[in-house]
Amino acid sequence: MIEIKNLHAEVEGKKILKGVNLTINSGEVHAIMGPNGAGKSTLSYIISGREGYNITKGDILFDGISMLDMLPEERAAAGLFLAFQYPVEIAGVHMTNFLKAAVNSIRKMRKEEELDALSFLKLMKEKVKKLGVKEEMLKRPLNVDCSGGEKKRNEILQMAMLEPKFAVLDETDSGLDIDALKIVANGVNSLRSPERSFLVITHYQRLLDYIIPDYVHVLSNGKIVKSGDANLAKELEENGYAEFEAA
Amino acid sequence: MQNLKQPKKNKIFEDFQSESIRLFEKYGLPTTKLERWKYTKLPAFELTCSSKCDVSDKKYLKPISDAADIIKKQIFSPEKQYDMSLWDMNNAYFTDGIFLDIPKNKIIDTPITIKATETGNIRTIIRVGRNSNLTIIEKNASESKTIKNHIKQIILEDGAHLTHINIQKNDNKEAISLSTSHILVSSNANYNSVTINMGASISKTQLQADIEGENSEVHINAINKISGKQHADITALVKHNKPNCNSSQFVRSVLDDSARAVYQGKTFVGRDACKTNAKQMSNALIISNLAEMDNKPELEIYNDDVKCSHGATCGFLDEEQLFYLRSRGIAQHDAKLILIEAFLNEIIELYPENIIKVIKENMGGS
């Protein structure tokens, strides 16, 4: 489903990614772990098409098609979702209106019929119930005055609404206590399906206790330096990243 | 006002001065029709004499004629030509002045004191050389009925730091104090000024800082502490012409009796001045029901990558704070003084200890 081929990228002339290779098939959950500054967040931004990154070599294929020339919204319409490490606050824009704009915009790009207000609300209520999000959240301006946990739960709700084929979770566990972490992980797990794949980016192993990955990769100094199964994460927890940083 | 001294023409300025006399005679004193003078009305007066400041440290003084190029350069942005009349008057009639020229890489720890005490057109030029650092304490004081038209031209070269304390303490309640400063700021420079207006019947302090280099800072702070029929006006303009600079204008006024204070502040951000960070804030405490505060914090912005804010508040002492102090046994009068002092301290305490000491000594009373 997604193929990252020999990806090299720079920010303001500084080389951040130095040849990343990664293939994720339908239904798989991959985790990328690594020390701070390894290029984990850069990778998530480049996949989703944020400006300001210079891709010097390589390609990203989504269902066999290169995404590099696509706008962020076109990538979203193709089925890509990024759960942000720091979801932004947008004053005055209510979560419900925002989600409706997003859902219908994507439907429009996919040449599907837009949802009317009623069917949208119905769909949203279903998802809200399933994920256990407080309905009161929907009436608030987007992420404004929300706790870290509430923001991350909003991200998962948005993911549920937009039903992506491929979701990137960028340090979703940062700033969460253990209870919030469980709720978010349960949300993600409920969205796992044979048609949907995930890339979970994290610094700590603890998130992977709740979202069990099929594969674990270590990203260090702009490259994937080791790959393995879920056990690799446990090893890292014990030994730290020291051996990779030295390398 | 009659002429105390006949102007002795300085040859270097001859042409320049005759043109200034022509302009001044054409336009006369500024009137309230000018936006910059909207809230301040000057009585008619004539001021054709010149006077000069005393400087505590004469080491860096040079003859005023050495600053001819600086003086002749028209740099103040007038709203209209006749807004320049204080400059024209000063240009026309000053015969001598101060040129304080600090060479590069001088860190001068002891503040230099400049005193202006006499009626007249006063001219002061200050140039702070590259990477030099200096504090100037300016005292504008007198016990008799003086009229001063003080024009200051200040140039900060790359990396220069100037802390500029202006204390206006003309005890005579009929004195008129007019101070107009133009400050040219180069890269990595820092101009930090505080003006304290306590005396005179009318004081008008105009400051314009042009930021012409990157990574510089300009801070223009002021305190108006006036009573009786005093009138104090702070009119400031900071022009951001280059990226990555910060500026602030903080003004606090305490007004008793039928005093009136004016703050007209403006931040200008030009097309090239991205990443500008600029703040303006004016807070006034009005003690008496006859006092008046007029605020005009203005923004003019032509760049979208900026953070600019301005604010103004105006009101009486906080009743709850007052009550709190009184409930702790402090008499009402003292409680008021404590709160006023605290209110003004928020500006004074932006400066280092030795400066705070000087300011407090001069402010007395509180």
Place this chain on the structure above:
Amino acid sequence: MAVKKETIEQIEKLGKYDAGFVTDIESDKAPKGLNEDIVRFISKKKNEPEWMLEARLKAFKCWEKMPEPEWANVDFPKIDYQDAYYYSAPKMENPPKSLDEVDPKLLETYEKLGIPLREREILAGVAVDAVFDSVSVATTYKDTLKKAGVIFCSISEAIQEYPELIKKYMGSVVPYHDNKHACLNAAIFTDGSFVYVPENTKCPMELSTYFRINELNTGQFERTLIIADKGAYVSYLEGCTAPMRDERQLHAAVVELIAHDDAEIKYSTVQNWYPGDETGKGGIYNFVTKRGICEGRNSKISWTQIETGSAITWKYPSCILKGDNSSGEFYSVAITNNMQQADTGTKMIHIGENTKSRIISKGISAGKSNQTYRGLVKILPGAKKARNYTQCDSLLIGKQCGAHTIPYIENRNNTAQIEHEATTSKISEDNLFYCRQRGINEEEAVALIVNGFCRDVMQHLPMEFAVEAQSLVKVSLEGSVG
């Protein structure tokens, strides 16, 4: 690349001002130019009583001597007052007695603009007065309103039917010599709306006037007068559009509001006059004097405006807070794009004790436009415990626009409390990217964020118009990103 394609589409869309069509209808015009005879002509056309003509002539004499206001931050060539028509009316044999007698072309015009005038098709609960060039062509729901005691008619009709009210109130808030534009209006106003809500009456529906300039080279000079008697309440909305033309057209209106004891007037404007094209050609000069007086105790006047149109806007809806405990509000969204210029804001004059005012202004500048917020808060010595809160925020989109904030705050009472806050910022890249990652394209994302930025103001619009205003935000910003 995709970006390029988007830009091309945006440029094509720029010419898309939905209300820019012309209605082909025969009209009855005064000769070109402005002089005393034109004033007499207008008065005669309206069959006005002598006192009205005298008032007009007095204003005209004053206007001739008055200087143009030059302090505003707008720049335009001097207006040639002699090169325009001051009266133009769709030809009608006699004034229509019912909608069936109104020219179908006119009804069609309003329908195209989304303002159907036939009552059965009308937005439920909104009565409309439709002004076409210089005359009011129809007023709906008149009878329903009459039953409640509310007078809602054209100002021409009011001069005939309610001369005592007109004599008492017209010019009482905006005197004819107030400023050059108001003075011109007092001399040559052609039509407008009149509302009187009697004591202790809540007006049973939203009132609304729809202004349309159709004729070439014609100015529109309407006059609106709204009186809410003791304990009355009324909510009023005006909308404006004009065809796309290369020539500049002048619109100099006057609106006066009077609120007596315990009365409340809510006045909303959605101003979408033709703004001119992207090079600044054509468009309306919108020079408007709007002022309300809170005459009585506990009265309230609230102005809400969404300003997206006009080449030049010069407008300061104000409140004179005379009655004790009275309050004034000003909620404004102004959007300028391309070459538009706007100098707008408000004045709050506190005279009575315990008077309150609140100003929320949101300015959005895009393209090469320039926008100024200009406001005055004045607390007079008698205004004990007066309160003002002002918040004015500016948003810049692009590198070539300008935003200016000029607040005048004059306080002469020590028990007054005044707070003023202002910020200038841009749409953050982070917010934009977040929206786009969720599938919302750049233009939609900007509209969404701008609508969020304006929310504090939008929520004060009557429900029926809030949706329209939101889509107007999007249309106004077309072509501003990318």
